[in-house]
Amino acid sequence: MTDIGRKAGAEFLGTFLLVFFAVGAAVFGIDKIGALGVAFAFGLVLLALAYSIGPVSGCHVNPAVTLGVLLRKGVTGQEALTYWLAQFAGGIAGGAALKLMTSGFGNVTDQTGGLGTNDWGPSISSGGAFVLEIVLTFLLVFVVLLVTGRAAAPGFAGLAIGLVLTVIHLVGIPLDGTSVNPARSFGPALFAGSHAMSHVWLFLVAPLIGGALAAFAAPLFETAAGVEGAPSRHGDPTGANVPA
Numbered sequence: 536m537t538d539i540g541r542k543a544g545a546e547f548l549g550t551f552l553l554v555f556f557a558v559g560a561a562v563f564g565i566d567k568i569g570a571l572g573v574a575f576a577f578g579l580v581l582l583a584l585a586y587s588i589g590p591v592s593g594c595h596v597n598p599a600v601t602l603g604v605l606l607r608k609g610v611t612g613q614e615a616l617t618y619w620l621a622q623f624a625g626g627i628a629g630g631a632a633l634k635l636m637t638s639g640f641g642n643v644t645d646q647t648g649g650l651g652t653n654d655w656g657p658s659i660s661s662g663g664a665f666v667l668e669i670v671l672t673f674l675l676v677f678v679v680l681l682v683t684g685r686a687a688a689p690g691f692a693g694l695a696i697g698l699v700l701t702v703i704h705l706v707g708i709p710l711d712g713t714s715v716n717p718a719r720s721f722g723p724a725l726f727a728g729s730h731a732m733s734h735v736w737l738f739l740v741a742p743l744i745g746g747a748l749a750a751f752a753a754p755l756f757e758t759a760a761g762v763e764g765a766p767s768r769h770g771d772p773t774g775a776n777v778p779a
């Protein structure tokens with residue numbers, strides 16, 4: 536298998552696993568584990584993926600992260616396009632698996648009522664959800680870019696990324712279900728019906744804006760490799776591996 540093929544495969548599998556296990560935690564168990572349990576499911580799955588497939592593809596598993604890395608020249612345009620295709624395919628596969636589980640295997644029920652899709656409504660307006668997703672995704676991509684740079688502490692990128700995704704979900708779940716990931720939102724929405732698909736545009740566009748803003752902000756806070764207190768290295772292999 537070619538190098539780009541291995542990377543695409545890792546991004547597809549990683550996004551599928553993120554959707555099935557993390558979104559699945561809400562679909563199959565939010566009535567028992569609550570928002571806190573779902574938030575930890577997202578963080579722990581991403582943490583595990585960062586250390587397992589991070590050395591292969593950087594473990595973006597999120598088009599917004601890939602956009603941030605692209606803008607920081609961590610991947611080429613061709614690589615980014617391949618990553619995006621793999622991520623959306625993985626998200627769709629994850630959504631299909633969730634739909635199958637809730638429609639073809641006995642009494643497995645969808646406890647979210649919408650296959651874990653994101654939406655706005657009684658808790659937050661569409662404008663509020665748009666701003667929220669920009670801010671939440673900004674934090675995620677901002678952390679990813681800084682903790683995987685050359686001057687970051689080696690070996691800790693996956694931990695930081697997993698923890699920040701947990702915090703992001705603790706804030707976002709009560710409001711719009713938390714997207715910060717267009718592939719995570721699109722996959723389940725594709726199988727959840729017309730209402731979810733008519734609203735999914737917000738959860739495609741806003742995270743990409745947040746990721747782009749983070750890419751422009753991150754260089755302002757980077758520590759140059761080689762200065763006192765900053766280890767000289769070539770990125771943390773458990774993350775996006777962007778240049779400092």
